[in-house]
Amino acid sequence: MKLSAWEARALDRLAAALLPSPRPGVPGAGAIDLRPFWRELRHLPRAARLGVRAAIWLLTFGPLLLIGRFTTFGRLDPAAQERLLARVATHRIYLVRQLLQLLKTVVCFGYFRDPAVRRSFELDRQVVAPER
Amino acid sequence: MIQVASLHDTPEGAPELSADVEVVIIGSGAAGAAAARRLARGGVRVLIVEEGPAVAPSQFVSDSFGAMAQLYRDAGAQVAFGPAFLPVLQGRCVGGSTVFNGAICWRLPRDVWQEWVAADPALEGGLPWEAIERALDEVERDLEVAPTDPAIAGRKNELMARGAAALGLEGRPTRRNVRGCEGLGRCLQGCPRGHKLGMDRTYLPEARTAGATLWAGCRVDAIAWRGTRALGVRGTTFSGGRFTVRASRAVVLAASAVQSPVLLQRSNIGDGPVGEGFQAHPGVSVAGRFDEPVRMWEGATQGYEVIGLRREGLKFEALGFGAEILAMRLPGAGAEFARAVGEMDRWADWGCAVRARARGTVRPSGRSGVKIRYALTDEDLGRVRRGVRVLGELLFAAGARAVACGVHGFAEQIDSPKALARFEEEGPRDPRAYPMAMTHLFGTCRMGSDPRTSVVRPDFRHHRIENLYVVDSSVFPTNIGVNPQNSILALATVAADGILRA
Structure with missing residues (x-):
């Protein structure tokens, strides 16, 4: 399963809203190119790939499906996007919560692959081993 | 070797x-x-x-997704079905x-x-x-099994030792099969230096x-x-x-x-009960935020364990995994989540493995797939709640300022251990409320x-x-x-x- 161009763009938007810049000088998920990682999602088993796709659709049309507003996620202002995400995170339906968690997982996997992000958090610094 | x-x-x-x-x-x-x-x-x-590939240490990658795609079955996305979806982690290499x-030995x-x-x-x-x-x-x-060398343990393991001592719970440096471990914290992605035996x-x-x-x-x-x-x-x-x-x-x-x-x-x-009696150790984790840097992705991966409640079916470990796995465990979505990620170096995530009584089934599915069915019992969920409570208490005793249990229907973050005792008594009875994963599989x-x-x-x-x-x-x-x-x-x-x- 390969994400369509529309789904990849929607996933970009969702990632940007889910993980804005964590602190000054560190890019948010919207400021880095996650497309190469989206293509790697083909390594996931079919059920997980379907889950990612379902999460994209659910959240993109979340305003309509979850709060009854006739618009899409990308057209909401940032504050409304934030409120919608908070609502989904604590939704009473397990599957809905799980889809957001799956999206969070995928975004974190992609985000922390970025070299600039890894440098910002010093994730690959060489820890000096003790003398033996 | x-x-x-x-x-x-x-x-x-x-x-x-x-x-x-x-x-x-x-x-x-x-x-x-x-x-x-x-x-x-x-x-x-x-x-x-x-079935899986042969991968040399020089080929191991540092990011968790890459490692899972390379070494884990179904890229780490295999799931047991039941009231809750529980990831089941297995190797395929x-x-x-x-x-x-x-x-851990x-x-x-x-x-x-x-x-x-x-x-x-x-x-x-x-x-x-x-x-x-x-x-x-x-x-x-x-396999040269020996207790974790304190020189490479890292802060997360030292803090768990401190928490266990403060609560009077029996703990110890984990006995591990490593030679020359440098505390890279890369066990779960495969040790790139080949130190794990x-x-x-x-x-x-x-x-x-x-x-x-x-x-x-x-x-x-x-x-x-x-x-x-x-x-x-x-x-x-x-x-x-x-x-x-x-x-x-x-x-x-x-x-x-x-x-x-x-x-x-x-x-x-x-013949017989093939595929029945599937058992595991479901694991639940709790994250805690400290005033000092912890950098839980550094130091011996799981270098300290609390073993005093083993006979109750609970065993606690200081976890150590890639930053991306910690991040996905942090609370919130949007600005709140970003804030937590921004101070990620101050968070530690500790886990509890539960000796669950539940028995599930494993059956073939399709041409080469499997279907795992598994449902925790009420008694198991009682253990899970106790595990969450003790993990939270350990984190506070070690100096954490806030604790995030990740349990649906419970406060996203708490700043004192008082709520934890009540949680054990009154916390959710529904397995879907708890973020869990399963390792250590038995009995089929x-x-x-x-x-x-x-x-x-x-x-x-x-x-x-x-x-x-x-x-x-x-x-x-x-x-x-x-x-x-x-x-x-x-x-x-x-x-x-x-x-x-x-």
Whole structure:
């Protein structure tokens, strides 16, 4: 399963809203190119790939499906996007919560692959081993 | 440790592979490797067939997704279905999960063996404690098992020690199978320096030096048998070719508590409770935020454990994994989540492995898939709640300013341990409220004297197919409440000794 161009763009938007810049000088998920990682999602088993796709659709049309507003996620202002995400995170339906968690997982996997992000958090610094 | 030029012996380019050996072993994880080494050293012509790839330490990657795609079954996305979706983590590479586990070493607790014997006294003679102890001693010597060196433990492990001391809970530096560990915190992605003494670095090279052959990237599709004799296996190579192995002496199944029962069922060897009785150690984790940097992705991966509540079915470990795994555990979505990620170096995530009583099933699904069904019992969920409470208390006792339990229906973050006692009593009874994952899988081909309630005899032989042996953790009658690597190695060694005597 390969994400369509529309789904990849929607996933970009969702990632940007889910993980804005964590602190000054560190890019948010919207400021880095996650497309190469989206293509790697083909390594996931079919059920997980379907889950990612379902999460994209659910959240993109979340305003309509979850709060009854006739618009899409990308057209909401940032504050409304934030409120919608908070609502989904604590939704009473397990599957809905799980889809957001799956999206969070995928975004974190992609985000922390970025070299600039890894440098910002010093994730690959060489820890000096003790003398033996 | 023996160095070998290549990691496997899979012939290249042949459209059809075939081999004639004395013993074929299915799976190269802890069980398969231990059996292979023992048998090869006993002069037996052995072929090990492994579905996953052979990956050298220099090829291990630092990011968690890349590592999961490379080394884990289904890229780490295998799930047990039930009221909740529970990830089930397994290896799919040469060396199995010994390549990327936390290197935590435990001896099989004697009280667990006594439970087994109490339920089926025939096990006392078939699987004597003295034989297990001898094999455990050998494994610990071979794998250089020793407590974690405080010099490379890292802050997360020091903090857990502090928390345990403050609460008066028994804890200790984890005993691990490493040599020259530098505290890179990369165990779960595979140690890039090769310091972890997994099967890929120890028993498999030793087995090959003793004459065993290893085929990687070859999935066994079925065991061939006639009457009461196993004849060999047939399967598919990574590139889609076919292979056949004829085994004159024995077929040894060591493919894990998920794959072994599925392979038996696909081979029409579904006698007894094959695929039933699936047990595991569901794990729940709690994150805590400290004032000081913790950098939980650095230091010995799981270098400290709290063991004082083991007999209650609870064992606690300081976790150490990639930053991306920690991040996805942090609370919120959007700005709140970003804030937590921004101060990620101050968070620690500690886990509790639960000796759950629940028993599930493992069945084939489609052409090559599996379907795992599993539902925690009310008693198990009580243990989970207690585990969450103790994890939170440990974090606060270690100096955490805030704790995030990640439990739906409970506060996202709490800043004092007071709420935790009430949580244990009044927390959610619904497994869907808890973020959990399962490791350590058991019981789907369990050992016993009665063919109606067990799949293999106390000497690891199948009840009906006399030269078919199952030697992995699927034969364990129950889960064991501790990390099973060394118990699996020991029992597979005992099983191989039996094959040599047969």
